[in-house]
Amino acid sequence: MVGTASNAGLRRKAKIARDEQEARAMSPLRALRLATEKTADASFSLVLSVQGIERALVDHAGLLKMVPDGVLLLLLDGPDGAVGVMTLDAATLAALIEMQTVGQVLARPLRERPLTRTDAAMAAPLVDGILHRMSQHLLDHPDAYWTCGYRYGAMIDDRRSLGMALGAPDFHVFRLPLDIADGLRSGEVMLALPQRLAPSVTTNGTDAGEISAQLQERVLDAPVRLDAILCRLSLPLSDFGRLAVGDVLPLPSDALREIAIEAAGRQLVATGRLGKVDGMRALRLTNPDHRLTPVGSPDLSAQAAPPRSAKGPSSAVITPQAPNDYSPETRPDHDLKRPDATGSFGAAADDLQPYAFNDGPAAA
CATH class of the missing domain: 3.40.1550.10 (CheC-like)
Structure with a gap:
């Protein structure tokens, strides 16, 4: 005991x-x-x-x-x-x-x-x-x-x-x-x-899924630059060399209705038209829901834009077009114009009056 x-x-x-x-x-x-x-x-x-x-x-x-x-x-x-x-x-x-x-x-x-x-x-x-x-x-x-x-x-x-x-x-x-x-x-x-495989972790013990979510959040918060392109013109080098302050470059009649919204690398994001809202210049998007497309791709440049109503963008699905890019053979008259003695560019400028989105189809 x-x-x-x-x-x-x-x-x-x-x-x-x-x-x-x-x-x-x-x-x-x-x-x-x-x-x-x-x-x-x-x-x-x-x-x-x-x-x-x-x-x-x-x-x-x-x-x-x-x-x-x-x-x-x-x-x-x-x-x-x-x-x-x-x-x-x-x-x-x-x-x-x-x-x-x-x-x-x-x-x-x-x-x-x-x-x-x-x-x-x-x-x-x-x-x-x-x-x-x-x-x-x-x-x-x-x-x-x-x-x-x-x-x-x-x-x-x-x-x-x-x-x-x-x-x-x-x-x-x-x-x-x-x-x-x-x-x-x-x-x-x-x-x-x-014995089981260790889960993927970072040096501070954060789960890999959390890292992915944090990275996604940071990327989505990054600034993105968008350029609104009225049109692209091609000029002979001789005309380009004569450009001076006050010269007028002629734009196509549909320039305000066919504005391309481009991201970096000339990726087409949407199309739009120029107008005014409360007296300020504005763009109304007409087709924002499509994948990024390189500007000037053959399948887009060959398609014609569907008709639009005067009251706003068409309700039909619109195929985005590349901005007008004129070559020397197809461009409009590129003779440079200068203002007259009154400072006016002439009647041609009246064709480019912007739409007023909140005041009717056209600005006064």
């Missing part, structure tokens, strides 16, 4: 020292130990002490070799279809059953017997409690992506069936030697969780 008490005292001292060492930082090993001891006490009133944890990374075949005979095999359901396993040896299982039936661990030898679904049901609270508490301890830990989110699934009969149920190529394996009821019995629990 004295020897038993002395051993129990040594175990308590060792546990205190281990607690102090592990208290500096949470880890999967410490989380698993704390979760196991706490669950045994809270759910079964069972004094259970983890004597040390062995951790290894093994492949599928190596895991099956580590599973001993005569243990209870319990599958674990994890996130995204992940499947793990927890095993309980006969001594641990017997202690759980005895605490639930007679309220104490009996000092008697264990007898060998087949394991049943009833055994699995009586052990399920221990399994779920360990997994839940372990997840709570590791919520903010870098290893949370492969340690958290598991729960009890089902009992499986043998090692062969276990091998078929486990689909991952590699597993994190934890073996927990247990001291049960202050040395009255020794047992072992093994936990195996599949």
Whole structure:
């Protein structure tokens, strides 16, 4: 009796020292130990002490070799279809059953017997409690992506069936030697969780999806320059060299009705017509809903614009046209005009009166 008490005292001292060492930082090993001891006490009133944890990374075949005979095999359901396993040896299982039936661990030898679904049901609270508490301890830990989110699934009969149920190529394996009821019995629990790929994160821990959303927001807030093009003219170099202040460049009669709205690289964004709103120059878009098209593409320049009503843009779908781009052979008379003595450009300028969008079809 004295020897038993002395051993129990040594175990308590060792546990205190281990607690102090592990208290500096949470880890999967410490989380698993704390979760196991706490669950045994809270759910079964069972004094259970983890004597040390062995951790290894093994492949599928190596895991099956580590599973001993005569243990209870319990599958674990994890996130995204992940499947793990927890095993309980006969001594641990017997202690759980005895605490639930007679309220104490009996000092008697264990007898060998087949394991049943009833055994699995009586052990399920221990399994779920360990997994839940372990997840709570590791919520903010870098290893949370492969340690958290598991729960009890089902009992499986043998090692062969276990091998078929486990689909991952590699597993994190934890073996927990247990001291049960202050040395009255020794047992072992093994936990195996599949190795999973770490989620994509940045150096500051931000999720890749969040980075993509932030980048999209910044891009959409960037300024975009749009140019309104009345028309494009081609002049002989000799006329270009004679340009002077006051010269008049003749524009086509539909210049105000066929204004091209272009983005960078002369990409056609929309078409519009020039007018006035509250006395200020304005553009009314006539066809903004089409994909960006390079200005001057053959399929657009060959199409004629559909008719428009005098009261506003046509309700029909309008195919955008490239702005007028006259070559020397097709351009209108390019003779340069200068204002007369009264400062007027003549009647031709009257053809270019802008529409007043809020005062009627034409400006006075």
